Amino acid sequence: MSRTFFEISRLEHVYRPTEERLKDYSEVEGQVLSDEVKRLASRCQNCGLPFCHAMGCPLKNAVPDFNRAVMQGNWHDAWERLSETSPFPEFTSRVCPALCEASCCLEGTGFGATNVRQIEKRIVDTAFAEGWVKPRTPKFRNGKSVAVIGAGPAGLAATVKLNESGWKVTLYDRNEKPGGLLRYGIPCFKLDKALIDRRWRLMEEAGIQFHGNTEIGKDVAGSYLMKHYDAVVVTYGTPVPRDLKVPGRELGGIFQALDLLGAMNRMNTKELSATTVSGKGKKVLVIGGGDTGNDCGGTVLRQGAVSVMSIDLMPKPPTERSEHTPWPMWPYQLRGSYAVDEGLERFWGLNTLRFIGENGQVTGAEVVPVKWEFAANGKPAKFAVAGPARVIPCDLVVLAMGFLRQKREEVLAALGLPDQENVLIAGDAANGPSLVVRAIADGLKCATTLC
Ligand SMILES: Cc1cc2nc3c(=O)[nH]c(=O)nc-3n(C[C@H](O)[C@H](O)[C@H](O)COP(=O)(O)OP(=O)(O)OC[C@H]3O[C@@H](n4cnc5c(N)ncnc54)[C@H](O)[C@@H]3O)c2cc1C
Structure with a gap:
């Protein structure tokens, strides 16, 4: 068990100076260099019962394993361990509130949790820089096709997994580009949109098709999808924002x-x-x-x-x-x-x-x-x-009062889809407004039920 957390402090401040970052839309977080990240990783105790992995992280990322690899300078091993469970660590390492850190055994001890998110970020950024991130192409095609409605993190995760398992996947979104709230909600200064473009290029190389500017239920009927695909996965998020119905709501501004x-x-x-x-x-x-x-x-x-x-x-x-x-x-x-x-x-x-x-x-x-x-x-x-x-x-x-959770029957009715076994719902559309990491985990889980 490592005991360096006695000597090495948790990194508390990773933001660029406010006066600098307010002048641009670049990511608010600065870079933490590899040597510093190795020191931070050495604070992980490799505890016998890592709650970060078992309870904290919805993806079940093997946090102590990649921490140990980073501490030893084995960045490629760390990447292999991380990418086994996480399809898009470049997103989660920027926007996740880090449920893993809240459940770290060091949390609440006065020493401060291991900086898992910063470690994850350095691993994935290194992997891209070194050319280790490859398209996840299928070894064979199973002859089946699936339409995924909504290209947010849940839809992207389901798509990657289904494509890798041999399904022919077509991803539909009413927006012009894929990403969902990663692209059109979360500000650029939290997540640089070039990272979504980079990931999307890999997904296209892996054989995934995207139809943007296509609203299912309006531009394309749900019945069309049922006729042309073996399964339909709905990951259309929570499209209805909560409103404030008080006098004066109709005013401009x-x-x-x-x-x-x-x-x-x-x-x-x-x-x-x-x-x-x-x-x-x-x-x-x-x-x-x-x-x-x-x-x-x-x-x-x-x-x-x-x-x-x-x-x-x-x-x-x-x-x-x-x-x-x-x-x-x-x-x-x-x-x-x-x-x-x-x-x-x-x-x-x-x-x-x-x-x-x-x-x-x-x-x-x-x-x-x-x-x-x-x-x-x-x-x-x-x-x-x-x-x-x-x-x-x-x-x-x-x-900014959140979004309304819809029941399964409301989602299906909105899209003109029947309630049957080969129609699945995942991400915020299934669970209500939540987090990117939960949407990814749910997209993967949903895809697994079809594989
Ligand atoms: C402003 C904001 C900031 C956030 N910040 C964070 C954060 O920092 N960290 C975090 O973890 N979470 C954050 N979240 C929450 C997170 O973004 C969501 O939980 C997550 O994106 C849900 O993923 P999803 O794939 O289920 O749905 P979404 O990301 O909502 O994607 C759904 C997609 O479906 C498409 N769609 C909808 N209807 C149709 C239709 N009829 N036909 C075709 N396509 C359709 C939409 O265009 C969209 O692209 C934030 C949310 C908001 C609104």
Whole structure:
């Protein structure tokens, strides 16, 4: 068992300086050099019961194994171990909240968890630089064909696995390019879209076909897919955003988060010449204090917003791990955010009553503070008004309140598909809004049931 964690500290700060990164849309995280990563990997205890692998990581990445290989400088071995379980570590190593780190045996000891995500990132970046990442081509074709609806991480993962197993896979997406929320949701400064293009080239080389700009249920009927393919896999995410139906919602200047984020990403990758939603020169109010809200904050700050604040109906999470989510569970607690460091102000326990406007444009949001009561399991249960209403002045409102989970029958009805065995649903479409790593794991699992 390694005991270097006594001497070597966890790496806490990997971000580029705020004043530098606010001027561009390049990834906010800086590079951690190989020698430093080897030192970080040596902090892994190779514990007898690695919760990171067994419980933390939905992909069941063999974290202690690749940590040991990295510590010994065996980068190729580390890559082989990582790529056995993870089809797209270049994505997860940039956007995953690292469930593995929350369940690391060093977490909560005062020494700080092993920096698994940074180690994963250096392994996959090295693998690409060394030319070790190859198309995953099938050894034989099984004569069967499958249509995958939705080219987000779940669809991409299912596609890779099915293609490798001999299925002829055709991937459909209503967007022009593959990636789903990796491409049109998560900002470029968290995930460089060139990494999706690079991965997609390998998938094309492996024989996968993509039909972009094709909305199933509109441009192509579900019945057409049922007629022409042996199976259909639905990975179309959660297409319906939660709305805020309060008076004044119809005013100009109120947008959904993906209107802002999608347009900005398209502009950054030259799919659009100008963005259709901008915070430039505006007082921006983001409604929703989660990751999407943070991404909206980071985006409008780069666009040149005068100010940006986010408000959330829910109570402020505790600064320490809640007693209801003990180690090795994923902790309910307040998390730092790159966007807060950049200037986003966050507030909790505020309910939005209505939007106020002039000449058809939003000029403010009336909010009221609320106090929450908690259930026995620690979850916020109900709230009551706890003070006078006030108006927050703003001229751009971004709704970042999540997406609606659909039932299986709603998904099938939306796409005109029958409820039968050869129609599978995976990723956010099956489980509701979640994480990239869970979507990938579910896409793989779904593909395995067909293989
Ligand atoms: C702004 C934002 C930031 C996020 N940041 C993170 C993060 O940092 N880390 C993290 O782990 N998770 C993050 N998430 C969550 C993560 O992106 C999702 O959980 C994940 O992308 C879900 O993958 P999926 O493949 O199930 O669906 P999606 O990524 O939503 O992909 C679904 C695809 O289906 C397509 N589609 C929809 N309807 C049709 C149709 N009728 N016909 C054809 N195609 C269709 C869509 O165009 C889309 O490309 C974030 C989410 C958002 C919104």
